[in-house]
Amino acid sequence: MADDSTSYDFDLFVIGAGSGGVRAGRVAAAHGARVAIAEEYRIGGTCVIRGCVPKKLLVYGSHFAEELQDAANYGWTVEKMSFDWPKLRDAVLKDVDRLNEAYTATLDNHKVERFLERATITGPHSVKLASGKELTAKVILVATGAWPIVPKFEGSEHCITSNEVFHLETLPKRVLIAGAGYIAMEFAGIFNALGCHVTVANRSNVILRGYDESLRDRLLQITMARGIEYKFNCPFQKVTKREDGAFDVHFEGQDPVCADVVMIATGRRANTNGLGLENAGIVIGERGEVPVDDTGKTSCDSIYAVGDVTDRVQLTPVAIREGQAFADRLFGTSDVRIDYSFIPSAVFSQPPLAGVGLTEGQARNAYGSVKVFSSDFRPMKNVFGHRPERGLYKMIVDAATDKILGLHMIGPEAPEILQAAAIAVKAGLTKADFDATVALHPSMAEELVLMR
Known part of the structure; x- marks a missing residue:
């Protein structure tokens, strides 16, 4: 980056210390930039503090109810079962504290200056902290995430x-x-x-x-x-x-x-209320999102945005990649553009489901002629646990090229299985490539290579 930023307090000022903002801040600092970050709540953002991580721990905790019920079928005698919500809750919150400290340490280790207060944009190169302090930066990055939508009604x-x-x-x-x-x-x-x-x-x-x-x-x-x-x-x-x-x-x-x-x-809405974007001439979208181009740049040349606040793909790994690419592009030497195709996602419901690529309906609309392969099976674990629930895997294939367009799964451990399979789908492999792979038996994942 050109060395014309000495007149500013910082080379980069990041608003929001979630997954995208922290990654962008530490990578920019590693490239030699003078970086500051402002966060009005806790370092770590939605995913770490009040989202993916604590939610997944609650999912794990709740799974024990099913496991303990099935234990007798595996020869275990479990007596006096009881559940203590405060104990699980406090253990989860303790882990959140641990991660908050780890993220904070990451910023400190990279010499990113932290301001634990709200920051608002006052111009293309300036921000104002809640304490009243005003700071300037050559580049401002908005990474304020999203916030739950609560409709207005009585009560x-x-x-x-x-x-x-x-x-x-x-x-x-x-x-x-x-x-x-x-x-x-x-x-x-x-x-x-x-x-x-x-x-x-x-x-x-x-x-x-x-x-x-x-x-x-x-x-x-x-x-x-x-x-x-x-x-x-x-x-x-x-x-x-x-x-x-x-x-x-x-x-x-x-x-x-x-x-x-x-x-x-x-639903969740981009967290831009009161952020002051209008002071830099930026007009937000209908859902409060910050419009950006493929580099993350807004209509103001010195202000960028990454993560959920852009309302493109509201997933933590996407925010991290966007933050990394932003920092490498502006303060490093690489010019990486994010590819938003074939992004795997999961719902940690019970049972969980996961998918990558086009659904059957989307594929038919886009390609017309598609082949759908499926496996509707009862997982061995459920058979032994006397549970009638069945798993379902679906593979959507382009009839003309045999290329896999989508892969969708519901059943135990579906997200864990899909991550590896998503690599194959992203790489453009065909149904024949899956068929040519020997099954790993006995597993649920083997159903992926046995669909006929």
């Missing part, structure tokens, strides 16, 4: 979001979750496994919009059999609080539901 103040769910004082007996996206389905599975009565209420009649329809249907069947209740085409009307502390949730045209916790999981 909405009684509801929680995924931000607060990790801090519940006690395990609720009855949980109502609004929404049916990945966050809603993951927490529905967690609370259901821990013995709570779970109701999922959604404005539409579809769960996990965007995922393959066959997998969505399978997850719906399994979760209903596990005791999760669904209310579809069911918009909220109001939430009222009872004298005993419980809540009555009222819907349009349906009977109310009583719950101890009401969780809103109806």
